[in-house]
């Protein structure tokens with residue numbers, strides 16, 4: 506393996522195991538460092554055992570480079586691969602039925618990889634489409650897209666689609682839900698997007714009645730296709746309590762207005778909790794199993810959501826990612842009209 510390919514693979518695997526971002530950054534720095542010194546110097550130093558003398562290359566990154574150059578197959582990279590592998594459990598069969606991922610981020614907002622890399626990874630994972638859903642403008646901390654930048658992204662999508670067909674990169678956005686339930690994007694732009702995910706990112710502790718109204722209003726918007734990470738809980742690190750709202754009313758709105766409830770596969774979110782997902786199943790809501798990936802390796806997290814869907818008795822026909830891209834687009838279009 507080329508040293509650069511080995512480092513890129515390491516970054517993918519570190520993202521898959523949700524490694525701390527400084528660790529991922531170290532590998533990205535090493536990638537820049539070998540690019541800077543060139544392949545001949547990299548090979549020479551790896552063979553001589555002096556690669557870590559290069560600025561930006563440390564012990565782990567140096568090991569990955571050296572193993573790649575010397576053809577060592579049971580070193581750092583192999584162990585990382587083994588350790589970060591996501592076991593296919595109960596939901597293995599369902600995972601094989603999924604044709605796309607409807608919630609992903611790229612460097613257009615706060616993702617770690619260009620849209621093109623995300624799209625190529627989705628294809629490599631067996632998908633027939635991926636939806637680009639970068640953040641909307643109000644989420645400045647996540648470098649959310651203004652209308653102007655969204656228009657630029659749509660142009661990039663067109664080029665990408667021309668080169669990747671029949672694979673499809675669908676347009677979308679993770680639109681912020683304002684406190685009154687309105688959305689952080691104008692109707693004439695929402696209309697242009699293939700798939701719209703709407704999520705709450707602020708005032709997570711507002712009173713339950715207000716939060717219920719806020720979410721139900723967003724869900725009722727004809728442009729909204731998916732309700733993202735509905736409780737906003739965090740189950741790891743310092744954690745975060747779920748927002749409070751009347752789940753029956755929110756699911757009733759999802760059912761009435763054909764808005765899918767997202768199973769957010771991020772390991773630190775695992776949203777919604779299983780008792781809520783079971784309630785969504787009782788309400789016969791549509792379900793989307795999405796990774797909310799901010800890096801290529803994170804797109805493998807869909808397996809977690811599939812396990813959960815099976816545990817909670819979700820009917821695969823109600824899962825919008827089991828449909829073809831055309832079926833999905835027919836659905837989003839008919840909802841909005």
Ligand SMILES: [Zn+2]
Nearest residue numbers: 679704733734
């Ligand atoms: Zn979000």
Ligand SMILES: [Zn+2]
Nearest residue numbers: 608610679797
């Ligand atoms: Zn997101």
